[in-house]
Amino acid sequence: MSSLSSLSDGETTTSRNIPDRKDLWNRYDDNEFRSRFRFNKPCILHLLSKIEHLIEPETRRSKAIDARTQLLIVLRYYATGSFQAVLGDLVECNKSTMCRIIQRVTKAITSLADQQIKMPTSEEYQQVAQEFYEIAAFPRVLGAVDCTHVKINSPGGHLAETFRCRKGFFSINVQIVYDARLKIRNIIARWPGSVHDSTIFNNSPLCAMLENGAYGNFYLIGDSGYFCKRYLLTPFLSPSTTGEENYNKSHILTRNTVERCIGVWKRRFPCIQKGITLKKMDTILKVIVATAVLHNMAISFEEEEFFEVDLDQEELANHISHGPQDFSVRSALVNTVFN
Template sequence: MATIVHRYRRRRYHQRVHAERAKPLEQYTSEELYASFRFGRDDIKYIADLVRPTLQHQTQRSHALSVEEQCLIALCFYACGTFFQVIGDNMGVRKATVSNVVTAMSVALGSLINQFVSIPKDDQTAQTKHKFFQMGNMPCTIGAIDCTHMHIQAPFEREWEYVNRKGRHSITIQLVGNADLIITNCVVKWPGSVHDANTPEQARFNSSHCKTRCAIERLNGVLKRWFACLNVLREQPKVASNIILACIVLHNIATRRHVPLDDNFDGPEADVEPEQPPMFLPNEGHTGHAIRDAIVRNYF
């Protein structure tokens, strides 16, 4: 009887077969890597080394993904923003694996935010001011600030807080950038219903102000075109915020490593966000106008 049971169990056993995975680092040309992942071979290896302490598996049990494979899967999602199933089919992994990798990679990159996103130090401030002055004759400027919306799926909790003025669910992010399109500060946490305060207008000051703001406006456009996933994030706010932070870190890595930030990738056009009416808070108007008038009087 024991022999019969043993044979039956052996007959039921099927060896697990793992699908063959894609190997872009070995198979793709430099141009193909850049088009699919937005980074070259050396850049991808550099990013892998940054997140290796967090993403490295202790064993190869169950055909575990290498750090490089995890990076490629996540970068593919950031670059194209397509469905996890499509990325999984292209990379030779399951949809659930793609989801887990993107989540883990986003947290790992987001943890590096203070390393790659920071206000210019004292020795860099003068050079930053000079570049902004060359751009639009705006004095004493170390950064241009703007807010933009990243669309997400309807949250399960407090859904109404994330509905913006256009009736879509979004997260409002605040970015500060310099003249070289490097992000120097970011806030990624506000629901889409939070107001985006307007900017003042005044003749020559306004003209200079607009020219200087071109840096942050172009930065917003480059960020959304370069990382197409930011156009629509089919995630809940916490996961979406981690993905946004990851893209911000990757943007600064690309800029500092002189990866060409081509903002002409084929992809959806970034939404043009209409200007919001100004929001005035008690007792804040007089100080702001006084500072603006002083700048106009002294420099224009």
């Protein structure tokens, strides 16, 4: 249960006047509301019903901020990436209160990750693979994997430089698996920006599951930044036959889903696109996961995309040229499907 001190500005001083909180819920018409908070009201009420018990203040003394307003404040932060002091002007509260609200609500939303972000079950394999197949006739795909960088401020300390990516800024390198509906099926948000995509994948629980045959003869597809395996298929760097060219065309069109998904995710929540300016690393990582949870909820609730989507092109040159690879499944597909 939320403590009073984290949700109000005036519990220690009774003489100070505390301004009335602005009514964010009724302040805007439906279109303005969605553009500011990224969801319509029924969806927000559904989300609130799942986390309200985690963020509602124990009392309303000192005009403590109610759970619904806290959620709107945090959604506004995700939708803008604004500084906490600027967001505080929304409801007449100070920066320190804003920081505590962002931490508390983000943690609550992240607690829904196991429900909202999960790989397909065996009952879903065929349906998910069929949706991918309808894009460009690439068979048995369960997901498209890619990494994207989320910019952060320098975390300081002797390990700070490990967070500097090859483009020169500090970041978290986030691995994501999407399906054809643009839903996030798996996310890993903990690696510094200097770590290579293939290293993140090879050290992930998902890789271990695939290695152990957890998904049968289904597989992921990824760009040439990954090692080709029987469970992770990459494109040919230099196709030399018609079959290899056909394979590449289908692979690229199918994998374009992940590029579009990253674009949708970042445009829906610009705090991910512009960079997270929070100081606590734990909260930064939770914001990344929380926005992934909300992205999936938006897909489930069929929230309309009301923003332009730029394809995420930052990883296209992230190639590898050596290492243990397994081309058996890729070769079989070229010979049996794409020739």
